[in-house]
Amino acid sequence: MIEQHLLNGRLIVETGDITEKNVDAVVNAANSSLMGGGGVDGAIHRRGGPEIKAECKTIRQTSYPDGLPAGEAVHTTAGELPAKYVIHTVGPIWKDGQANESEILSNAYRNSLQQASTLKLGSIAFPAISTGIYGYPREKAARVAFDSINDFLEKNDIPEKVFLVFYSELDAQIFLDSIR
Numbered sequence: 001m002i003e004q005h006l007l008n009g010r011l012i013v014e015t016g017d018i019t020e021k022n023v024d025a026v027v028n029a030a031n032s033s034l035m036g037g038g039g040v041d042g043a044i045h046r047r048g049g050p051e052i053k054a055e056c057k058t059i060r061q062t063s064y065p066d067g068l069p070a071g072e073a074v075h076t077t078a079g080e081l082p083a084k085y086v087i088h089t090v091g092p093i094w095k096d097g098q099a100n101e102s103e104i105l106s107n108a109y110r111n112s113l114q115q116a117s118t119l120k121l122g123s124i125a126f127p128a129i130s131t132g133i134y135g136y137p138r139e140k141a142a143r144v145a146f147d148s149i150n151d152f153l154e155k156n157d158i159p160e161k162v163f164l165v166f167y168s169e170l171d172a173q174i175f176l177d178s179i180r
Contacts, residue, residue, distance in 0.1 A: 002172040006179075010153050011146075011162050015172050018165040019047040024121035025085040026078065027112050029129045032067030032090050034060055034074075040127040044086060048079035052086055071107030073115050085119065087112045091130030094137065102144050105130055109148035116159045125163040128171060138171060142178035 003014040018026050018040060028044045031037045034056035036045035045052055055076035060067070068074060073089040089112045092104035108129050116124045129145070130136035149162055166172035 002169050013164045015166050015169050018125055018127050019043050021125040022082040023123040023125045025087050025116050025124045026083045027126045028086050028088045029127050030088040030090055034068055039132045048081045051077050051079040071104040073111035075115050087115045094135040105144045106148040113152045117156055121159050123161040124159045125165050138174045139178040142175040146179040
């Protein structure tokens with residue numbers, strides 16, 4: 001199991017199951033429909049229960065009838081998860097690196113952190129956004145994630161702790177190797 005503290009202890013890189021993380025908010029690497037899917041998205045919806053989907057439906061009906069745009073973030077209850085909130089964000093689908101993927105991915109991290117800050121949350125846990133079925137190269141995503149989180153934390157006291165929770169030790173090690 002990997003656990004490494006960075007950025008004066010405010011960023012913790014670890015392995016585990018994000019749906020079991022006892023933090024103020026977990027970030028869902030959602031699709032624009034907000035109705036669940038595969039990977040982390042499906043796991044959060046399954047473990048959190050129907051309350052999350054119900055709030056997502058309301059968001060779709062009121063604020064985002066065409067779906068949540070990539071890079072944006074919204075929050076819902078966490079339902080039966082140990083967290084208080086789920087912050088849903090949509091990362092970019094990797095094309096070739098020339099379609100503003102890094103800017104969109106950075107916005108996904110930054111807007112999720114801004115949601116946590118607005119809600120005055122002390123802790124937030126992220127998965128590796130866009131590195132699964134969306135195909136973002138893990139090494140490139142690591143650099144964008146780290147730089148975005150570092151920049152936000154330099155300017156903001158809240159959230160106090162940011163966790164990057166990787167499902168596998170290999171993914172956590174790729175992240176750590178990529179930011180050195």
